[in-house]
Amino acid sequence: EADIYQTPRYLVIGTGKKITLECSQTMGHDKMYWYQQDPGMELHLIHYSYGVNSTEKGDLSSESTVSRIRTEHFPLTLESARPSHTSQYLCASSDRTGTGDDEQYFGPGTRLTVT
Amino acid sequence: KNQVEQSPQSLIILEGKNCTLQCNYTVSPFSNLRWYKQDTGRGPVSLTIMTFSENTKSNGRYTATLDADTKQSSLHITASQLSDSASYICVVSDRGSTLGRLYFGRGTQLTVWP
Numbered sequence: 071e072a073d074i075y076q077t078p079r080y081l082v083i084g085t086g087k088k089i090t091l092e093c094s095q096t097m098g099h100d101k102m103y104w105y106q107q108d109p110g111m112e113l114h115l116i117h118y119s120y121g122v123n124s125t126e127k128g129d130l131s132s133e134s135t136v137s138r139i140r141t142e143h144f145p146l147t148l149e150s151a152r153p154s155h156t157s158q159y160l161c162a163s164s165d166r167t168g169t170g171d172d173e174q175y176f177g178p179g180t181r182l183t184v185t
Numbered sequence: 186k187n188q189v190e191q192s193p194q195s196l197i198i199l200e201g202k203n204c205t206l207q208c209n210y211t212v213s214p215f216s217n218l219r220w221y222k223q224d225t226g227r228g229p230v231s232l233t234i235m236t237f238s239e240n241t242k243s244n245g246r247y248t249a250t251l252d253a254d255t256k257q258s259s260l261h262i263t264a265s266q267l268s269d270s271a272s273y274i275c276v277v278s279d280r281g282s283t284l285g286r287l288y289f290g291r292g293t294q295l296t297v298w299p
Contacts, residue, residue: 079226113229161228174287176228176229179228
């Protein structure tokens with residue numbers, strides 16, 4: 071089992087609240103990723119990071135922001151949650167071999183519901 | 186457009202039976218193809234990885250095949266168990282960037298009944 075953790079696992083919150091989804095890994099991986107997944111749909115990359123102080127937006131436009139101050143930590147923040155943000159958020163990490171063949175190890179996910 | 190299509194969308198089988206899941210992709214240039222298993226409420230876990238030159242790879246009761254010419258892959262599950270109930274996701278990586286861009290299928294939801 072991969073050593074990548076996400077908290078909280080489930081979150082129900084009202085519209086307009088600020089939230090931070092936590093993700094941490096103990097494998098020393100340089101690359102980290104955030105995906106959004108709706109039921110029955112494919113994973114969509116919303117943010118990724120090559121390493122400390124590196125963050126990039128993914129393919130799916132997202133109003134969330136991320137930071138990478140420490141190698142092991144990659145939190146995602148929503149400044150003002152809306153019902154359209156209701157989804158499952160998955161964090162992943164991989165080794166930086168540079169070949170593109172890296173296996174991504176996924177956390178258990180955070181199921182977010184915005185009422 | 187790079188895409189990954191999986192079929193069937195869902196499948197119900199009885200415990201002990203075999204099944205085969207399909208994946209067709211249009212990703213180019215191709216780097217590798219992985220099959221992931223995602224249990225309900227959990228993150229995906231890699232089952233197999235196949236590169237261009239590999240035709241078959243096994244992991245216990247899971248056997249993946251790859252036809253790079255027709256851009257098709259299959260995942261065969263032998264002697265299914267209740268714990269095999271999960272979503273099986275086909276993921277294709279391209280060689281277009283150092284990020285190793287991943288293209289995800291929507292998954293096949295497998296249910297194994299006793």
